[in-house]
Amino acid sequence: MTRESLLTAGCHVVAAEGYAAASIAKIAETAGVAQGTFYNYFADRQALFDEMLPYIGLRMREAVEQAARDAPPGLRREVRRFEAFLRYVDENDGFYRILYEAEVFSPTAHRVHIENIVSGYRRTIRRAIATGRFPLMSDGKIECIIYQLLGMRAYAAMQIHSETNREQRARIIADAVDVYGRILNASLIVE
Amino acid sequence: MTRESLLTAGCHVVAAEGYAAASIAKIAETAGVAQGTFYNYFADRQALFDEMLPYIGLRMREAVEQAARDAPPGLRREVRRFEAFLRYVDENDGFYRILYEAEVFSPTAHRVHIENIVSGYRRTIRRAIATGRFPLMSDGKIECIIYQLLGMRAYAAMQIHSETNREQRARIIADAVDVYGRILNASLIVE
Amino acid sequence: MTRESLLTAGCHVVAAEGYAAASIAKIAETAGVAQGTFYNYFADRQALFDEMLPYIGLRMREAVEQAARDAPPGLRREVRRFEAFLRYVDENDGFYRILYEAEVFSPTAHRVHIENIVSGYRRTIRRAIATGRFPLMSDGKIECIIYQLLGMRAYAAMQIHSETNREQRARIIADAVDVYGRILNASLIVE
Amino acid sequence: MTRESLLTAGCHVVAAEGYAAASIAKIAETAGVAQGTFYNYFADRQALFDEMLPYIGLRMREAVEQAARDAPPGLRREVRRFEAFLRYVDENDGFYRILYEAEVFSPTAHRVHIENIVSGYRRTIRRAIATGRFPLMSDGKIECIIYQLLGMRAYAAMQIHSETNREQRARIIADAVDVYGRILNASLIVE
DNA sequence: CATGAATGAGAATTCATTCAT
DNA sequence: GATGAATGAATTCTCATTCAT
Numbered sequence: 001m002t003r004e005s006l007l008t009a010g011c012h013v014v015a016a017e018g019y020a021a022a023s024i025a026k027i028a029e030t031a032g033v034a035q036g037t038f039y040n041y042f043a044d045r046q047a048l049f050d051e052m053l054p055y056i057g058l059r060m061r062e063a064v065e066q067a068a069r070d071a072p073p074g075l076r077r078e079v080r081r082f083e084a085f086l087r088y089v090d091e092n093d094g095f096y097r098i099l100y101e102a103e104v105f106s107p108t109a110h111r112v113h114i115e116n117i118v119s120g121y122r123r124t125i126r127r128a129i130a131t132g133r134f135p136l137m138s139d140g141k142i143e144c145i146i147y148q149l150l151g152m153r154a155y156a157a158m159q160i161h162s163e164t165n166r167e168q169r170a171r172i173i174a175d176a177v178d179v180y181g182r183i184l185n186a187s188l189i190v191e
Numbered sequence: 192m193t194r195e196s197l198l199t200a201g202c203h204v205v206a207a208e209g210y211a212a213a214s215i216a217k218i219a220e221t222a223g224v225a226q227g228t229f230y231n232y233f234a235d236r237q238a239l240f241d242e243m244l245p246y247i248g249l250r251m252r253e254a255v256e257q258a259a260r261d262a263p264p265g266l267r268r269e270v271r272r273f274e275a276f277l278r279y280v281d282e283n284d285g286f287y288r289i290l291y292e293a294e295v296f297s298p299t300a301h302r303v304h305i306e307n308i309v310s311g312y313r314r315t316i317r318r319a320i321a322t323g324r325f326p327l328m329s330d331g332k333i334e335c336i337i338y339q340l341l342g343m344r345a346y347a348a349m350q351i352h353s354e355t356n357r358e359q360r361a362r363i364i365a366d367a368v369d370v371y372g373r374i375l376n377a378s379l380i381v382e
Numbered sequence: 383m384t385r386e387s388l389l390t391a392g393c394h395v396v397a398a399e400g401y402a403a404a405s406i407a408k409i410a411e412t413a414g415v416a417q418g419t420f421y422n423y424f425a426d427r428q429a430l431f432d433e434m435l436p437y438i439g440l441r442m443r444e445a446v447e448q449a450a451r452d453a454p455p456g457l458r459r460e461v462r463r464f465e466a467f468l469r470y471v472d473e474n475d476g477f478y479r480i481l482y483e484a485e486v487f488s489p490t491a492h493r494v495h496i497e498n499i500v501s502g503y504r505r506t507i508r509r510a511i512a513t514g515r516f517p518l519m520s521d522g523k524i525e526c527i528i529y530q531l532l533g534m535r536a537y538a539a540m541q542i543h544s545e546t547n548r549e550q551r552a553r554i555i556a557d558a559v560d561v562y563g564r565i566l567n568a569s570l571i572v573e
Numbered sequence: 574m575t576r577e578s579l580l581t582a583g584c585h586v587v588a589a590e591g592y593a594a595a596s597i598a599k600i601a602e603t604a605g606v607a608q609g610t611f612y613n614y615f616a617d618r619q620a621l622f623d624e625m626l627p628y629i630g631l632r633m634r635e636a637v638e639q640a641a642r643d644a645p646p647g648l649r650r651e652v653r654r655f656e657a658f659l660r661y662v663d664e665n666d667g668f669y670r671i672l673y674e675a676e677v678f679s680p681t682a683h684r685v686h687i688e689n690i691v692s693g694y695r696r697t698i699r700r701a702i703a704t705g706r707f708p709l710m711s712d713g714k715i716e717c718i719i720y721q722l723l724g725m726r727a728y729a730a731m732q733i734h735s736e737t738n739r740e741q742r743a744r745i746i747a748d749a750v751d752v753y754g755r756i757l758n759a760s761l762i763v764e
Numbered sequence: 765c766a767t768g769a770a771t772g773a774g775a776a777t778t779c780a781t782t783c784a785t
Numbered sequence: 786g787a788t789g790a791a792t793g794a795a796t797t798c799t800c801a802t803t804c805a806t
Contacts, residue, residue, distance in 0.1 A: 002786090018295065020211070024780060034788045036782080045780065104209065104292050111353065144367040147350045148343040148374070155342025156335065162302065176335040183339070186378035193769080214796065225771045230798065384790080400677065402593070405775065416792045421777070483677050486591070493735065526729065526749040530756070533728025534721040541720040544684065558717040565721070569759035575766090597801060607767045609803080618801065 003041040005031045010048050011056055015094020019049060019105035046106075053102045053109040056095055057116070063088050074133055075188065078124075079181045082153055086173045089157040096161045100154075114150070121146040134188065145188070152180060194232040196222045198246055201239045206285020210240060210296035237297070244293045244300040247286055248307070254279050265324055266379065269315075270372045273344055277364045280348040287352045291345075305341070312337040325379065336379070343371060385423040387413045389437055392430045397476020401431060401487035428488070435484045435491040438477055439498070445470050456515055457570065460506075461563045464535055468555045471539040478543045482536075496532070503528040516570065527570070534562060576614040578604045580628055583621050588667020592622060592678035619679070626675045626682040629668055630689070636661050647706055648761065651697075652754045655726055659746045662730040669734045673727075687723070694719040707761065718761070725753060 009031035013022040024045055028035045042048045067084035071077040089096050102110040125142050128134035137145075156176040163169050200222035204213040215236055219226045233239045258275035262268040280287050293301040316333055319325035328336075347367040354360050391413035395404040406427055410417045424430045449466035453459040471478050484492040507524055510516035519527075538558040545551050582604035586595045597618055601608045615621045640657035644650040662669050675683040698715055701707035710718075729749040736742050 020295075023778085035780090036788055036790095037786080039781070040786065101295050104211070104295050114349075138366070140362055140366045141370055144347065144350070144363065144370045147346040148367070148370060151342030151344070151346025151349075152339040153342070155338040155345065158305075158342075159335070159338045171331060172335065175329070175331045176339070179332055179335045179339060183374060183378040187374040187376075215798080216796080226797090227772060227799080228770055230800095231769065236797070402677070406777085407775080417776090418778080418793060419791055421779095422790065427776070486593075486674050486677050496731075520748070522744060522748045523752055526732070526745065526752045529728040529732045530725040530749070530752060533724030533726070533731075535724070536728065537720040537724025538717065540687075540724075541717070553713055554717065557711070557713045558721070561714055561717045561721060565756060565760040567760075569756040596799085608801090609767055609769095610765080612802070613765065 002031070002033060002037065006033070006038060006041055006048065007051060007055055010052055011094065011098060014049075014052065014098050014101070018097060019101050022049075049102075049106045050109045052098060053106055053113050056098055057113045060085070060088055060092075060095060061117075061120075073124075074128060075181075075184050078149075078184060079177060082156075082180050083173065083177045085153055086156055086160060086176060089160055090169055090173060093161070096157055100158075117150060118143070118146050121149065152183075156180070193222070193224060193228065197224070197229060197232055197239065198242060201243055202247055202285060202289060205240075205243065205289050205292070209288065210292050213240075240293075240297040241300045243289055244297055244304050247289055248304045251276070251279050251283075251286060252307075265319065266372075266375050269340075269375065270368060273347075273371050274364065274368045276344055277347055277351060277367060280351055281360050281364060284352070287348055291349075308341065309334070309337050312340065343374075347371070384413070384415060384419065388415070388420060388423055388430065389433060392434055393438055393476065393480060396431075396434065396480050396483070400479060401483050404431075431484075431488045432491045434480055435488055435495050438480055439495045442467070442470050442474075442477060443498075456510060457563075457566050460531075460566065461559060464538075464562050465555065465559045467535055468538055468542060468558060471542055472551050472555060475543070478539055482540075499532065500525070500528050503531065534565075538562070575604070575606060575610065579606070579611060579614055579621065580624060583625055584629055584667065584671060587622075587625065587671050587674070591670060592674050595622075622675075622679040623682045625671060626679055626686050629671055630686045633658070633661055633665075633668060634690075634693075646697075647701060648754075648757050651722075651757060652750060655729075655753050656746065656750045658726055659729055659733060659749060662733055663742055663746060666734070669730055673731075690723060691716070691719050694722065725756075729753070 006027065010022065010027050013026050013030055017026075022045075024035055024038050027048070028038050038048075042051075064081050064084040067087070068077050068080040071080040099113075102113070122142065125134055125146070129136055156172075159176070160169050160172055163172060197218065201213065201218050204217050204221055208217075213236075215226055215229050218239070219229050222229075229239075233242075255272050255275040258278070259268050259271040262271040290304075293304070313333065316325055316337070320327055347363075350367070351360050351363055354363060388409065392404065392409050395408050395412055399408075404427075406417055406420050409430070410420050413420075420430075424433075446463050446466040449469070450459050450462040453462040481495075484495070504524065507516055507528070511518055538554075541558070542551050542554055545554060579600065583595065583600050586599050586603055590599075595618075597608055597611050600621070601611050611621075615624075637654050637657040640660070641650050641653040644653040672686075675686070695715065698707055698719070702709055729745075732749070733742050733745055736745060
């Protein structure tokens with residue numbers, strides 16, 4: 001309970017002000033406990049940071065999977081995932097910050113987060129290759145494709161995040177999804 | 192002279208330990224001057240940070256353009272740029288760190304850096320559309336394509352950066368270039 | 383408790399070396415706490431400075447009122463106050479320094495301090511006018527009289543402060559009180 | 574020449590921002606010379622500070638004497654001096670600051686300044702006693718009177734200085750002069 | 765004499781962490 | 786377990802002063 005509230009408090013503070021400004025004092029105050037209490041649940045500040053991305057990353061992945069569930073497997077579903085991710089970023093401004101700052105402030109967690117997503121893709125693509133919906137290629141190339149897909153996703157998210165106008169954001173999401181879909185369709189299916 | 196050595200010292204320290212650990216003390220010591228001297232050339236630490244990305248970003252862009260110069264304009268040249276960028280990241284380990292941490296520690300400079308690259312792409316693509324080598328599309332979509340290309344580049348760089356083995360890196364570069372070329376060819380040319 | 387000891391430590395340091403030399407390090411050491419502890423009780427150095435004059439000013443005013451209490455109201459009591467003030471300055475060497483340096487280092491507190499004393503006088507004089515013991519005059523003139531009385535007090539204090547010999551000081555106090563009494567008697571009573 | 578311009582530059586800076594903020598950098602810049610040049614004319618910052626009050630104090634005393642010259646000697650002339658001083662403070666806002674901050678930042682000069690004025694008064698009063706225009710009294714009492722007169726002057730100046738409205742200031746000067754004249758007339762002449 | 769870059773000794777302030785209660 | 790006062794190391798930044806040119 002207390003632990004959970006410290007974790008969510010940490011997320012709120014980082015979402016609002018970034019890791020650098022997320023002092024134990026602020027986090028404890030936000031969680032409604034004394035500073036000392038923090039150390040009953042986390043070894044140190046870094047320990048909390050390192051749990052934050054897994055925590056919110058899981059929620060994000062669930063939201064994305066939830067949204068993509070009813071799309072047919074394959075490219076359609078992947079495009080849905082892409083769209084769901086962008087929507088999630090649009091609706092959870094703090095998430096993006098926690099995510100991208102993690103590369104700096106919680107590098108281990110960030111690498112694990114990336115690796116989690118990459119291995120999800122890896123499984124999907126292997127399955128797609130097995131069923132012939134995806135061209136046969138080396139593991140190295142698959143890895144590269146995955147990273148490039150992730151990059152498209154991440155930078156579309158950055159584009160959204162750097163736009164403050166609501167309607168423009170909606171437009172960007174629509175355009176980005178369209179572009180992503182075209183690229184995937186054109187290049188990642190077996191003719 | 193002193194200013195230049197502070198700037199390069201800053202880059203070295205950030206490359207090695209990140210912006211957060213780049214104290215004035217370390218930077219000044221690396222530059223071989225007294226701490227106070229720092230403030231004869233920069234208003235404060237942030238002022239130095241804000242000059243670092245433009246400084247190394249320019250060098251990187253020059254190296255990339257240099258390498259792409261003798262490729263024919265269009266997709267070929269873009270693939271060359273991609274490759275040159277990855278090579279640059281491979282050979283300048285510090286560059287990647289300075290670049291990606293800038294989003295957190297020098298957001299203004301980072302935005303300018305991204306905008307510089309985006310507007311370079313914008314010009315190129317407009318020209319390609321004018322000569323019919325690129326499908327006609329809305330400005331918004333062009334913007335999205337650019338961001339997704341940038342993302343591919345950035346995450347390919349991240350993949351390289353997170354790999355420590357030299358040969359593996361070379362392999363990743365080759366694969367990533369191949370993948371990037373295929374995607375571009377398949378999706379971004381007028382059939 | 384800790385707060386109080388920081389406050390009195392601040393007074394001691396300023397009394398001995400002036401506000402300019404009263405570093406947090408010295409104050410904290412004098413109070414017997416770590417430097418960081420200071421900031422648990424005061425927002426910054428200025429915040430402490432701004433509490434010092436009210437703190438010692440109150441004690442001074444109490445001492446003065448205490449001494450003047452058994453004198454008959456009116457000029458007699460005012461002369462007693464004057465004498466008590468000079469004695470207080472004589473016996474509390476630090477007080478004078480904290481007071482006069484405050485005009486520079488804690489201007490707001492100094493203005494409030496002056497205003498406190500001025501309004502005390504204002505009340506007294508209004509009462510004296512109402513009972514006919516004081517000539518009728520405009521508010522502006524009353525204000526001027528008050529300031530000039532304050533000035534007499536302050537410069538008599540300065541004269542004492544700049545004299546190091548104990549006996550000379552006692553002589554100055556006696557003479558100053560006599561002079562003050564004569565001036566008041568001659569000019570500020572209704573004949 | 575350079576020395577003079579450094580001196581006046583120092584006065585301007587202190588008048589505008591106070592001694593504490595009067596850095597050598599600002600003073601040298603105001604004087605239009607390099608920082609190093611400062612040390613060709615003054616041993617250190619304090620040396621400049623210690624010359625400032627004598628410098629502007631002299632000008633003030635000259636202005637005051639100039640204004641009082643055509644008044645008949647004795648109380649009338651003293652009241653004129655008082656008025657001239659207040660006018661000087663009114664018209665030279667910086668002067669008051671240089672003067673009162675000197676007690677803190679240039680104590681020796683301040684003491685000398687006070688002593689200069691005191692000894693002027695001493696001579697005048699001795700002469701007045703010799704000619705019977707002033708009651709006979711001990712040297713100690715004379716000294717006390719002088720300090721109290723100075724205090725009246727100083728605090729009337731403070732009252733003016735703390736008032737920002739031009740007209741109110743003029744009113745205060747008139748009232749203060751009137752009050753001062755009454756007090757002097759009532760208490761300091763031989764009946 | 766003038767210059768102005770370089771110096772480095774402080775100063776204020778922050779904050780993660782500890783620990784006695 | 787909870788508390789929150791105390792800690793003190795670390796950091797940024799200022800500025801009087803020096804000195805080689």
